[in-house]
Amino acid sequence: METFLIVWLDANINKTKDNEDTYKALRTSVNYLKTFDNLQEGETYIRSIQREKIILIVSGGYGRAIVPRIHDLVQVNCIYVYCVDKAYNEAWSKDYSKIRSVITKRKQLIDEITEDQKLRNIIEDIVPMSILNRTAVAKETTAKNISKEMGSILWFQLLVDVLLRMTHTEDAKIE
Numbered sequence: 001m002e003t004f005l006i007v008w009l010d011a012n013i014n015k016t017k018d019n020e021d022t023y024k025a026l027r028t029s030v031n032y033l034k035t036f037d038n039l040q041e042g043e044t045y046i047r048s049i050q051r052e053k054i055i056l057i058v059s060g061g062y063g064r065a066i067v068p069r070i071h072d073l074v075q076v077n078c079i080y081v082y083c084v085d086k087a088y089n090e091a092w093s094k095d096y097s098k099i100r101s102v103i104t105k106r107k108q109l110i111d112e113i114t115e116d117q118k119l120r121n122i123i124e125d126i127v128p129m130s131i132l133n134r135t136a137v138a139k140e141t142t143a144k145n146i147s148k149e150m151g152s153i154l155w156f157q158l159l160v161d162v163l164l165r166m167t168h169t170e171d172a173k174i175e
Contacts, residue, residue: 003052004077004120005032006113009042009066010059022082022106029114030055039066046070053077055113060089060102071096078116082109 006026013019013035026033036042039062046054047070054076058066060083070076081102083089093099100116103109 003032004030004055004117005034005049005052006030006055006057007042007046008033008035008057009037009039009062010035010057010082011037011039011062012059013037018106022109025106025110026113029110030117042066043070046073046076049075055116056080057082057109057113059083060085063089064092067093067096067099071098080109080113 008023008026010019013023014037023033023035034045036045042062043066046056052075056070056076056079058079058081060081063079063081063083067079071079076098078100079096079098080100081089081093083102083104086102086104090102093102101112103112
């Protein structure tokens with residue numbers, strides 16, 4: 001199970017009312033939010049993360065400086081550029097696939113992060129699992145990866161769903 005945390009890099013993180021309100025709103029929808037107003041400290045922290053996945057919120061100015069250096073790190077899952085000049089920041093950010101979006105409005109930032117977090121939780125719930133099966137004779141444990149059979153399971157569920165939704169008439173039985 002992967003743990004996601006939000007890292008927010010912005011020189012004005014603690015200096016504007018908008019950033020303060022954004023911080024409060026984000027705290028209601030995510031478990032862990034770490035802020036940095038110093039670019040080097042933020043980068044050092046990002047590089048120190050080993051097991052968790054990072055959702056990075058970065059200002060336009062800091063983004064231009066740090067994204068090229070951290071974009072390919074495994075721990076960086078996605079990046080949101082939260083800025084004032086959307087057109088300018090979209091121009092440089094288009095070369096980086098982990099940049100989810102360039103955002104200028106607080107509500108949009110919060111909505112996108114919250115929605116993406118819901119999707120991550122759903123995906124995490126359907127991640128392939130392992131089932132342990134004990135054989136009575138050999139008394140040995142084997143693991144079987146369900147991901148190979150996930151397609152068959154989904155098709156079976158779809159078939160059952162279609163059969164349940166069909167109209168039950170005499171003609172349907174004949175067909």
